[in-house]
Amino acid sequence: MTRCYLNAMAMVSAMGDCPQAAYRQLTAGAPALSTSHSFSPEDTLPLGLFTGELPVIQLPERHWHSRNNQMALLALEQIRPQAEAAIARFKPHRIGVVVGTSTSGISDSETDLKQRVNTGELPPEFDYRQQEMGATASYLAAELGVSGPVFAISTACSSGAKALASARRLLRAGLCDAVIAGGVDTLCHLTVQGFSALEAVSDSPCVPFSHNRKGINIGEGAGLFLISREPGEVELAGVGESSDAHHISAPDPSGAGAVRCMQSALRDAGIASDAVDYVNLHGTATALNDQMEARALAKVFGEAGVPCSSTKPFTGHTLGAAGAVEAAICWLALQGGGAPRHVWDGQADPDLPALDLITASQPNTELSCALSNSFAFGGNNISLILRRVV
Secondary structure: OOOOEEEEEEEEEOOEOOHHHHHHHHHHOOOOOEEEOOOOOOOOEEEEOOOOOOOOOOOOOHHHOOHHHHHHHHHHHHHHHHHHHHHHHHOHHHEEEEEEOOOOOHHHHHHHHHHHHHHOOOOOOOOHHHHOOOHHHHHHHHHHOOOOOEEEEOOHHHHHHHHHHHHHHHHHOOOOOEEEEEEEEOOOHHHHHHHHHOOOEOOOOOOOOEOOOOOEOEEOEEEEEEEEOOOOOEEEEEEEEEEOOOOOOOOOOOOHHHHHHHHHHHHHHOOOHHHOOEEEOOOOOOHHHHHHHHHHHHHHHOOOOOEEEOOHHHHOEOHHHHHHHHHHHHHHHHHHHOOOOOOOOOOEOOOOOOOEEOOOOOOOOOOOEEEEEEEEHHHEEEEEEEEEOO
């Protein structure tokens, strides 16, 4: 089977505007959440806000101008030289773009619709196309001038990871020679208040797998990769997907779907569970998700366990971007950054199987293989295995 490689990586999150900034935060074990009431007027909540400057979109068409696309552009600029080299080498029609998102430009539409409520008129710059799920993928294709397959994945919190899996399928099918793929999501009232209505949001920094966990902190961010068949330092070695169809928002408490997708990823990569050096947990800090994931890990990795951590205390839950942002964190770990630590209150839940959570006292070791989990609404599950090429 054709091997596919993550040749270049870009990341934007609450940790900063580039992978180097994220590496510093992860190494220091310093979460970067902000407290804000911008998206919840009646409550001040911890959020994974990106507080840096976003670039100005130069394309003149109004429908490209959204915060989500600005976030995507900031990430793209980090890998533009590699992307443009691939375009020159393979030609524009052989380059694809796949982007996972759950918000697209909804935050911009919220502002415009608020004006309509207050004045009875939409602002002249309003364009419905800003909030279409495919808007960011189409924008990146227009920005780069490529004409290969371009589409979006919107499967809630598995979207960014599924974009990487889709990119690998495009390459293996011979439809593309390179793909820009990942996830981009920006904060908006819809998601913050929607998750609050589900009673899934914590009013304090999240503590995944703790007895005291109360829910998620919503975040925003972008993770983009240039993926091709050309050998690179990190391979997308395994993909496993499953669908529980257990409940519209709650996971199957047995963890059966999570077990299936992790085992499928291991088979796809051609490795046993003991070859995995690190697992980036979905680890949302909700009662049901953490329960399910802990049970699933115990079944897949057995009594020996596996070093693992949830990085959502650093970034917040970036929803449609989470799978790509956390794959980017695994990419950093494989490139010499070491496995990120698990930031929490240290109060283990006695009702959960014990996990080998990485603490500050554990030394960083060289990693060769990392698994990243993303579990979404409706039991839409995916596990990715990234492997360092020796």
